[in-house]
Amino acid sequence: MSHAPSHSSSFVIQSGLASRRAKNPAFRPLYQQIKELILRSLGAGDWPPGSMIPSEIDLAAQYGVSQGTVRKAIDELAAENLLVRLQGKGTFVASHSDPNAPYRFLRLRPDDGRALEKRSQALSCAVIPADETVASAFAIQAGDPVIAVERILCLNNDAAAFDQIFLAADSFAGLTLEMLRQEQRPFYGILEGRFGVRMIHAEEKLRAITADARVAERLALSNGTPILLVERTAYTYGDKVVEWRRGFYRTDRYHYANELG
Amino acid sequence: MSHAPSHSSSFVIQSGLASRRAKNPAFRPLYQQIKELILRSLGAGDWPPGSMIPSEIDLAAQYGVSQGTVRKAIDELAAENLLVRLQGKGTFVASHSDPNAPYRFLRLRPDDGRALEKRSQALSCAVIPADETVASAFAIQAGDPVIAVERILCLNNDAAAFDQIFLAADSFAGLTLEMLRQEQRPFYGILEGRFGVRMIHAEEKLRAITADARVAERLALSNGTPILLVERTAYTYGDKVVEWRRGFYRTDRYHYANELG
DNA sequence: AAGTGGTCTAGACCACTCG
């Protein structure tokens, strides 16, 4: 028999997998079903960020499929930056605290390509009622509580960006300014470590605007300087919006780098 | 025997493939070697944009490897948007003239998510000496000839961007304003069709600036309006730079959309 | 040496498109 063998063993998980034996109009590949099971385990926190997941052979046995099928599922998850494969070591849950890929979502770069030391300086952290804009991003009612964080981002010890960050109140209840100031990890690393909520994907909208008095002061620029406005919506597992932010990037010494494939 | 079989047949191409029989310090996977062979054929124009490449089975026979190995090579090329797989039909060379993915590199979107009709209006096309900036992008000498094109990009019949485009003179000799005006295809589609040079990858650097008189006039904006400056370096096969451009995007009604993974 | 991911093969069968 060549595929989808009728395992007589009693793996609980496998019983949920749809058969593809006959011509099936609602056909879904096995590896996608496996991918979803892994995704569910990731979302449920079965394997915390940075930890190693079971080996391909183990997973294949658990799910009652061949190693190749598990492999294809993991391949896709690795391509989406949810898992990291390390030959000889194992497969690990991706983490924003990973020193090898810090600030993975930050696209601001110095014009001269010098290596950059990144540092975040939190200014405030408070629960506030959402305004219209923020509420619509989270699909909640205006006035509902959200957590608001303001911070300066320094590149090579120079204030490069000012961020107004809004977090879903239910996901990050208890976040304090002290946490943000004491921790050394990047912002998303802190959220991941303290609240078990990992940012896996984000969308940004960029616009050119002129700095108002407030932003100009934060970035030590003169009023009216052109500024890059970056609005970001960030998602965790299950495409749930857990952050919306408004970033003001100075682009006189820096630029926003993007790759088109 | 399980892999890298000693095919006794006399496929010319295979003779160039490095064996992985023994512990090989300079080990390169077979599928990457196959990938490179396919890439070479693409770069050489053996299979023009939009055309179908040989089937996986054919390629496997030609290269003297298994279908699975060819498959993995094609998988990666498809992931890089160099090939497009269509089940039941075949595998095709990606094309900027493909009506399914027009203006693939354009990230400017209307603020309301309406479907957009895109149209390019060429203003000028001439061979000029490269200035310092352009020369350094192409790694040529200042004063060396390049082709300069200016154009307005309209979204839903509204001037949304003004582009100053510079093209490598050796790759696009003979390009005229008439060609650009008469053709219906997008800009990269024209270059691809007329000169066989396909843009496969680009890098962009974004900055906020204020519109000078010239740009303001082209986009019907008042002088000093904040404008998104987008500098693009575009590459063809072999990472050869064939285009550098400076785009001025208005972002009052539009925004630059980006995905972070 | 053991355990992990990575490569490669051979073969079977399914899904899809087109004539």
Next chain:
DNA sequence: GAGTGGTCTAGACCACTTA
């Protein structure tokens, strides 16, 4: 029905890390 890509399996062996 023929041809294409897509899925799945089983098995062998290689590359790499760790102990």
